Amino acid sequence: MKKELLSAMLISALVSPLAIADAVKQGKEIAWSRKKGNCLTCHMMDGGQQTGNSGPPLMAMKARYPDRAMLREQIWDPTKRNPLTNMPPFGRNKILTEAEIDAVVDYLYSL
Amino acid sequence: MRNGLKAIALGLALVAPISFAGSGTTAEHIEAATAAYKKLAKESSYQWTVTVKAIKAAKKALKAGDDKAARKLAHDAMDLVEATRLQAKIESETWQMRVPK
Amino acid sequence: MKTIISSVLAGAFGLSLAFGVSAGPFEDQVAFQKFYENRFPDTPTEDFANGVYSILPTAREQWEAIEEFPPYELAIEAGEEFYNRTFANGKSLADCFGADGAVRNQYPKWDSDRGMVVTMELAVNECLTANGEKPLKYKKGKITEVTAYMSFSSRGQEVEVKIPSGDPRALAAYENGKEHFYTKRGQLNFACADCHMLTAGNLYRADTTSPGFGHGTHWPVYRSKWQSMGTLHRRFAGCHKNIRANPYKAQGEEYRNLEYFVTYMSNGLEFNGPGARK
Numbered sequence: 001m002k003k004e005l006l007s008a009m010l011i012s013a014l015v016s017p018l019a020i021a022d023a024v025k026q027g028k029e030i031a032w033s034r035k036k037g038n039c040l041t042c043h044m045m046d047g048g049q050q051t052g053n054s055g056p057p058l059m060a061m062k063a064r065y066p067d068r069a070m071l072r073e074q075i076w077d078p079t080k081r082n083p084l085t086n087m088p089p090f091g092r093n094k095i096l097t098e099a100e101i102d103a104v105v106d107y108l109y110s111l
Numbered sequence: 112m113r114n115g116l117k118a119i120a121l122g123l124a125l126v127a128p129i130s131f132a133g134s135g136t137t138a139e140h141i142e143a144a145t146a147a148y149k150k151l152a153k154e155s156s157y158q159w160t161v162t163v164k165a166i167k168a169a170k171k172a173l174k175a176g177d178d179k180a181a182r183k184l185a186h187d188a189m190d191l192v193e194a195t196r197l198q199a200k201i202e203s204e205t206w207q208m209r210v211p212k
Numbered sequence: 213m214k215t216i217i218s219s220v221l222a223g224a225f226g227l228s229l230a231f232g233v234s235a236g237p238f239e240d241q242v243a244f245q246k247f248y249e250n251r252f253p254d255t256p257t258e259d260f261a262n263g264v265y266s267i268l269p270t271a272r273e274q275w276e277a278i279e280e281f282p283p284y285e286l287a288i289e290a291g292e293e294f295y296n297r298t299f300a301n302g303k304s305l306a307d308c309f310g311a312d313g314a315v316r317n318q319y320p321k322w323d324s325d326r327g328m329v330v331t332m333e334l335a336v337n338e339c340l341t342a343n344g345e346k347p348l349k350y351k352k353g354k355i356t357e358v359t360a361y362m363s364f365s366s367r368g369q370e371v372e373v374k375i376p377s378g379d380p381r382a383l384a385a386y387e388n389g390k391e392h393f394y395t396k397r398g399q400l401n402f403a404c405a406d407c408h409m410l411t412a413g414n415l416y417r418a419d420t421t422s423p424g425f426g427h428g429t430h431w432p433v434y435r436s437k438w439q440s441m442g443t444l445h446r447r448f449a450g451c452h453k454n455i456r457a458n459p460y461k462a463q464g465e466e467y468r469n470l471e472y473f474v475t476y477m478s479n480g481l482e483f484n485g486p487g488a489r490k
Contacts, residue, residue: 041417052415054407079401083205086406093194093399094187156392156466158458159399191399198396206395209405210240211247 027107061108072105137182141169144188157199162191237375244477248425260426261481267413283434284486287441291361299343308339316366316483320472322382329468350462356432356441363485373476389473398457428475430487
């Protein structure tokens with residue numbers, strides 16, 4: 001009985017970090033995929049090779065965007081903040097799904 | 112006669128997006144997305160390749176008997192038409208900001 | 213005389229202020245070229261005709277080596293042959309464009325009779341059909357050979373596109389092309405200006421985007437990526453597909469007007485086609 005309880009507690013303690021790690025991994029796949037986020041075309045990030053420099057390097061994202069919603073909004077439609085940006089509005093133009101954007105935000109927050 | 116047909120076509124184009132949210136067969140949903148796509152093409156020079164792809168994929172899925180996938184793709188196509196329309200509106204207001212003075 | 217000009221100018225200026233109208237094509241052109249001169253101060257103005265190589269010294273050497281044995285040479289030869297070929301009616305392209313086809317600097321031009329922009333490719337096909345010959349396809353193949361020959365004959369001519377001030381339809385065509393250049397389109401939301409002006413010279417993956425100043429000068433082009441020759445409108449269509457926008461018809465109104473704007477922006481440079489590009 002005690003053992004079971006312990007393992008249950010262990011599992012619940014482990015699940016959420018695992019789930020986040022999973023989302024980060026998924027987010028990275030989306031961000032790096034040429035057909036999906038294709039972030040490397042413009043951004044230096046996370047040891048990616050042959051990255052572009054048309055956008056700023058992506059690092060210390062949590063420090064740069066303490067408000068997670070702001071970072072999400074920047075991916076969803078960056079033209080709202082700056083109509084002259086060349087960054088695609090991934091949400092407004094349906095390039096990524098809402099769930100995919102969430103995963104990318106999780107990933108960016110890990111950088 | 113021709114005008115009559117035109118009026119009917121126009122009526123359909125106007126009605127289609129409204130009835131779209133409701134029930135109807137998947138084929139009708141695909142038809143509505145196609146009509147919306149064509150209507151936008153007439154109104155502006157904006158069109159996205161992905162919209163055509165979604166419509167084609169929807170037709171293919173329907174043929175293959177995958178009603179659920181076909182319906183989702185039809186709705187995707189409709190969303191893409193709406194997003195295109197929004198882009199055209201936003202751009203009509205902002206393109207001049209990019210012209211160097 | 214001077215006072216007349218300045219009072220006319222002042223009047224025009226006052227008008228544009230009064231109506232909030234943007235500057236005319238010439239003012240656009242000055243501001244456009246100045247933008248690139250400021251962005252790339254090391255590039256001599258005339259060098260913008262060399263596209264991305266005008267701003268990329270590392271790639272330039274390789275390009276110059278390619279130009280020593282140009283990949284478009286065969287196209288020029290085949291084009292010359294086609295140019296001098298006798299039609300069924302006994303005439304040839306030379307009857308339309310002169311002995312060597314050195315007419316590059318006449319295009320794109322405003323045709324006031326028909327109220328439309330006429331490009332060199334379109335003019336070639338109209339000469340063919342007027343003489344009972346079959347027209348050529350507009351993106352690749354024979355058309356690139358003929359225009360390679362004609363462009364080669366025309367090398368060194370100055371770009372001097374004209375927008376006749378007396379015809380408001382010409383200005384409308386120009387404005388249409390201008391709006392196209394600066395308007396974001398496609399699912400990826402890019403305007404020509406985004407890559408070829410605002411971030412011109414930046415890297416997208418491993419590729420540097422070329423300055424828009426000089427875009428109309430060097431066509432047709434042998435492009436390594438294509439492994440073949442292509443026209444400017446072929447390149448337009450490729451760009452549009454990249455940003456997930458439906459491409460327009462080659463030699464349709466949209467692309468002819470875009471060519472009109474883009475080439476007008478390069479007035480003062482030299483025509484130096486055909487070219488070789490990555």
